[in-house]
Amino acid sequence: MKRTVGKWISVVLASTMLFVAAACGNNGESAAGENSGNAAVNRADAPGPVKLRILWWGSQARHDATLKALDLYTEKNPGVTFETEFSGWDGYWDKLATQSAAQNAPDIIQMDASYLAEYAGRNQLADLSSGIATDDIDPGLLDTGKFKGKQYAIPLGNNAIGLAYNKQAVKQLGLTMPQNGWTWEQYFAFGQEAKAKLGDGKYALPDFSSAFAQYVNYQLSKGKGQVLSVDGDINLDKETFLEWQNQFAELRKAGVVPPADVSVTDKELDPQADLMVNGTVLTRVVHAAQSTAVDSLNPGAFDFVTMPRGAEAGGWLKPSMFWSVSASSKQVEASKKFIDWFINDPEAAEILGTSRGVPVSGQIVEKLTPKLSEADKMGINLITNTAPDAQTYVPEPQGWTNFVQKDYKAVGEKIMFGSITPEQAYEEIMKLAEEYSL
Known part of the structure; x- marks a missing residue:
């Protein structure tokens, strides 16, 4: 058996106690969220209210912006609420490995290019080739979310x-x-x-x-x-x-x-x-x-x-990060609808700014640029100065x-x-x- 398989199992076993302990605590919730006890009912493919579990890592500024965006989505789609899980980078992948191995991964997962092949290769991500408007994303950037020809991740920013x-x-x-x-x-x-x-x-x-x-x-x-x-x-x-x-x-x-x-x-x-x-x-x-x-x-x-x-x-x-959808999700279509909104809606863009990098939609970037802060421009300048002879990631x-x-x-x-x-x-x-x- 290859070392990687053994290490994957070790990571899962080592993380289980941490994950169980974390599960006993309170997850973050968007304003319209509910207690996670009814998650199985809310995630079923059926008419009526939908709860989407969503997981990401990042700074406090990203957390705050994302929570505001989720509240806006619920306001515009009253039947949809969110059960949120977020953290820093440390521990994020051990937790996701445990959840995925138990077929209990969140519906929507913030994914990194370094881990995409691992999760897509284990058939743990849903195919996102349809249902999300990606015409305004650079084709080369969009292709970074593919594995063996299928789109398993949607880029959220240039980086x-x-x-x-x-x-x-x-x-x-x-x-x-x-x-x-x-x-x-x-x-x-x-x-x-x-x-x-x-x-x-x-x-x-x-x-x-x-x-x-x-x-x-x-x-x-x-x-x-x-x-x-x-x-x-x-x-x-x-x-x-x-x-x-x-x-x-x-x-x-x-x-x-x-x-x-x-x-x-x-x-x-x-x-x-x-x-x-x-x-x-x-x-x-x-x-x-x-x-x-x-x-x-x-x-x-x-x-x-x-x-x-x-x-x-x-x-x-490279892409700053992606949204992916768990292959075990019971709400793949609802998740894709949210991702489409997240990358293409102007109001969402106003809230999110550059919290996940320069937005992938050219139209969104054009509308945001006059309102960007000096900090935002600092990131854009790094991309601009790196781009002329950048190495292939x-x-x-x-x-x-x-x-x-x-x-x-x-x-x-x-x-x-x-x-x-x-x-x-x-x-x-x-x-x-x-x-x-x-």
Whole structure:
């Protein structure tokens, strides 16, 4: 039996107690929602009231905007109410894995490109090829929600990967502001210069030693191609990997990046634990879709810049996220009707803004642009500056999610804590990869 199957089962078993405990508590509700005790009745395919369970992750700003949009939908469709479940990224996928394995997934699921192949490949998502108006979505963007030719996910926003930095702190330190199009050499030099002016307990850059996506950006920028292909072949270039890991080993020694015990405490967009937000580091990886969330943590303090480049660009464009519908849902058609409204209705767009990235409808973007905030424009600028030579985003192929999300991270953290060398880490990663090969 393949390692991935065993790991999937382990995730489900490990998550069950957490999920059961969570189920005993109160889920969020839209204004017209009811207690979840009648969910089975309300979700049946029958005339009359319909309750849709809906699950998403994100910041408080996204939660608030989504709840307002759900209330508006109920106002316009009095027979439809929502049972809402939302959280941060941490724990989201373990919870969904447990629900899906038990055939108890929510009707509408916020889906990420990294997990789409896993869920669609296990026949856990409904086909959304019809019933949703998608003519105003760029065909290439729409295609990112397909798996083996079928539409299992509807994009909710355009997105780009880049770096956020604390522009207020950079200015106070008398440093040159990061520039779009900068190179990795310039990025590391910025870190060295900043560290020379920072006090004890303060660092310039985050440690990317255990970050798979950031290593992918680096390997792409060096012209060495994707680490994982769509078909599940691995191309981890040894020379480039060792160069990357040795660079961060030097940065740790110099105090440019935090020590390992500090780095592992980082929690993205957490007001207290995000290392950039709490002032421990000056920069962090960011997605354009997070612009309002980042700004809300310290309004006006941050700005975005493109990922560093080498011979090629280091950043990519991708859908910010999707809506998918559970294959076990009893309300597939009602769910599709909601998704159609969510991406195409002007009133919904006014409420949602860019909380899930730049809207996918061209008409919606045209209407919203004059009303966008400076934070919204910060995200749009990152997309605009990344787009001209952006790399093609390749999501994790089916069967590789645990390798990307857990195994690579675990090996990287061993390097950070000094328990293995980069050379040993490379061999361990390649050995693990053999067990995931299709």
